[in-house]
Amino acid sequence: MKVKEKIEKLRQLMKENKMDAYIIPSFDAHQSEYVAEHWKCRQWISGFTGSAGTVVITLDDAGLWTDGRYYLQAEKQLEDSGIRLFRMVDPGVPSYTEWLKDVLLKGNIVGFDGNVFSVEMVKNMEEVFETKGIALKINQDLINELWKDRPDIPKDLIWVHDIRYAGKSRAAKINEVREEMKNKGANYYLLSSLDDIAWLLNIRGLDVQNNPVVTSNVIIAEDKCYLFIDASKVPKDVKFELEVEGIELKEYSSIQQFLSGLTNKDGIMFDTTKTNVCLYNAINIDTKKIEEANITTKLKAIKNKTEIENLKRCEINDGVAMVKFIKWLKTSVAEEEITEISAEKKLEDFRRQQELFVEPSFDTIAGYKDHAAMMHYKANKETQYTLRNEGAFLVDSGGQYLNGTTDTTRTIVLGTLTEEEKFDFTLVLKANIALSEAKFLHGATGSNLDVLARQPIWKYGMDYKCGTGHGVGFLLNVHEGPQNFSKIPNNVQLEKGMVITNEPGIYKEGKHGIRTENMMLVVEDEKTEFGQFMKFEPVTFCPIDLAGINKDMLTESEKQWLNSYHKEVYVKLAPYLNEEEKVWLQEETKTI
Template identity: 55%
Template sequence: MVVDRLEKLRKSMKDKGIFAYIIPSADFHQSEYVGDYFKCRKFISGFTGSAGTVVVTLDDAGLWTDGRYFIQAENQLKDSTIKLFKMGEEGVLTVEEYLDEVLKKGDTLAFDGRVISAKEGNNYEKKYGEKGIKIVYEYDLVDELWEDRPAMPSEKAFLLDIKYAGESAEDKLSRVREEMKKKNATVHILNSLDDIAWLLNIRGNDIAYNPVVISSVVMTLDKVYYFVDENKLNQDIKESFDKIGVEIRDYFEIYDFVKEIKENETVLLDEAKVNYNIYKNIPSDVKIINEQNPTFIFKSVKNEVELENLRKCHIKDGVAMTKFMYWLKTNVGKMKITEISASDKLEELRREEESCFDLSFDTISAYKDHAAMMHYSATEESDCELKPEGMLLVDSGGQYFTGTTDITRTYILGDITEEEKLHYTSTLRGMIRLSKAKFLYGCRGINLDILARGPLWDIGIDYKCGTGHGVGFVLNVHEGPNGFRWKVVPERNDSCVLEEGMITTNEPGVYIEGKHGIRIENELLCKKAQKIGSDQFMEFETITFSPIDLDGVDPDYMDKSEKEFLNNYHREVFEKISPYLDEEEVKWLKEYTRAI
């Protein structure tokens, strides 16, 4: 099927004089996760991971993806004729380096300019224009092949009440306008969906698990133009928007709208977030300020109302996780449980809480060697039965009106090897060390990452991903600009100074292909600690509460402070979670939060 699609794509390319065609994972908004309509890269390659880029030439094809998906991609690309390029690995060409090798003067490089960022498009235009290579960006060639392509999303939107958001849309617009004035900007184009959702306190269901609305915003110092499918908006939303000067326009109208921006205007936009078509439609005599959207940092620093809601939310989420662990540990081997049925059970428990309206991502329920694939997703073909042996990794989260959660636990279902115990305990030690960090204000995630990796590096193990990412508030589970990783990855944009109020996950892991995978994840709130002289110290508050499976822990590998932290953490788990459990569950939890 993939080979046939590639053949048809190449015929279309040849007819249009195109030598190379780029198919990224993005939608028209540079979203990390996309709706079914936008899954062109999956359609053309068969690779289902969330991140990756396909380049097809008239005689070759390649897929670039990161370390989370190496094993998965190798399996899914078999017999496709598409080569896997493992991003970040030594000696592996980047997309740009590959294009440098295959493109020659007179060739045409093409892509759909709506799914390529202005930053990428401008880079290609500058680099290849100088080499006599033509850039074409008006074709969606995959659409020509995709006969049963899903429709554009049309889910209804809703307003997020201020009792959850903690700040009105009107006040948020004022804050952004103040930033515009500081930069002498008169127009701001906002095209990233989570930024728009945060700014207007609007949420939706246009992308699975990401409560956003497919839309764009152009704002001036006194007006907001909101480009959206109006059928998604109820009367309450329309009336609310009317009061704060938000004018509703058709979703696709933005491309013509920006053509009318006057030459005396100054436009603020982020080239990494605005698509190339929008950028190219702005008149050439208009001044453009290419800077990070003000909303990017604003939404990452949670206000006190959001934080209070989040703390409550994590207890509710922790109750579901704890009940799941009890059910799993007491029933495995006694009833049939599979990766998928375990995942379904956890979702059922989460949705018992009335404020939970969705999951925050597709649950990863991975048994034994399946867990070595960081983002494994069980299918009917791969779904396997859990036995009272080995380990089950469960990475999951919920969308609540009070917050967004992300938690991973690795459960011990029976006997495990000494090697697995070493790996499990080393992963736990890394998670604990980062949780305990005290650091000076001004530190970034890159300064602290070694705390999590250290115990694993000591035994010669690394994991091919970051240690943690920011989390949105009733928004995307992955959010910049904060994160933990050992080196700067520019396209991730997650290496900012850690600010008070930022939420970041802490999730080191071990992934041994063909054997096992282990990950333990809590969320951390960055907050101020003591100030000594002019030195402001910072620390983390753990806001995730669910037992860490002590059956995988060998205390002999841990030092005194690590054991003390784990014991204190488990004491808190028991205090916060036990009031919501029945008598048998409480008795069980007491055992699984015992001091070691």
């Protein structure tokens, strides 16, 4: 079926179920950013393939709300679909709940599948709709009735993430959680987010492409831990290991029955932003509900000593793969036909040659010239460009390794650049350096520091419609909270041991896109009478293309930073390269 036909069939089902609007978000039953094929309902109904967005269908209109990363992509993919694009970050654009409040009438009904809506989202919706008298139907998975060949929930086997990489046993992690439960007066803790579960139990899986998580739920009690999972996914040796440590396996579908069996003497703790409303409604009405952010999220964000040592080794391997790729690309582009897709595959081949590699950490963004202006561009056979020895090629990619997760962006100069391209390339570099060099008092958040990266770009009346950086998991989600760099205020302090990306950019529709991204580790700097100061240590090692830089635009301090960084790149990577590659890298990292 084409998108318009799907929407018409959905509208017919809406009428049969007495609904005036239907909402389809991007999430799965665990509020994940990236989801298994089974939960790609928004993509199925709309044709829009970005990772973030919400589709709303009324009986006579339809809209997609997405953020600045996807504006250009969404415009192209929604053509002739009958779905309008709402640029949700732009001033004056209503949220989908505000829009529904305006277009619906008193007594109208909004439906959705409560399994893919968090408690927090539903509470906010109820507040917005209450004054208009709009009602909700929260247990209506209408897409499932239409999507006849919908994939099943994945059944791939899970595996144990060895403690030599994880650095902390599952028993130690569970005990940390229990201590916090006790402090909050809870004797049960419900954990639904997949990356938190994987981290807590030191297990990994293949349920979501590029995100080695396991479809499951966890409930921790005072002396027991329950893992709700499809039993066919757990090998006997893994089951034995878990059970020896007091982790009891229960069927994935039995969690609602378990929650309903709690009593009025129990208190259960959960995160309203990470728990779906169907699980919430299953909790015994008399049980005390303690709403707190996931305990595991902050524990997971602060990497332990073993994780940090592993990640640094992992980043060297990843840097070697990147250097081999960039050298191959620059020396081959004029001699052979290379497309965006073949370049992407070649980079993955270089990563697969590195020890402990598992899979890419996200779908590679490989955009040549104006394709790079789409922040999350994904090349396909119909629209891909063939690379030439001119212009710039943006490659944002990363790897999942047993000893870490990587995320690196380089804009690679393939030949002559325009003055505008060099100007923008240099501004992005200045922005990256400004944040890299930050020294800040402990207690600062990513939103406090975001302006440092934007200032060099703002100075010329430009901006980028996304955050400047995000936390990164450890053999887990490449986008990991709670820390980030963003204009949107947050109260998450940057703590020693957190890993975060630094990725400012400039994107000009129809022209080019430029981004330079390194991962950084938060470390302590000096301690004075005014408090503990902090700084960033780069953990990504890959040359920044000197051919893109207008050196006259750099200050002496910026040149010094770049020269120091490039010296470290060479020292760390050269021992793993052959002589020809060493000579090439020496030229790419020469002093300016």
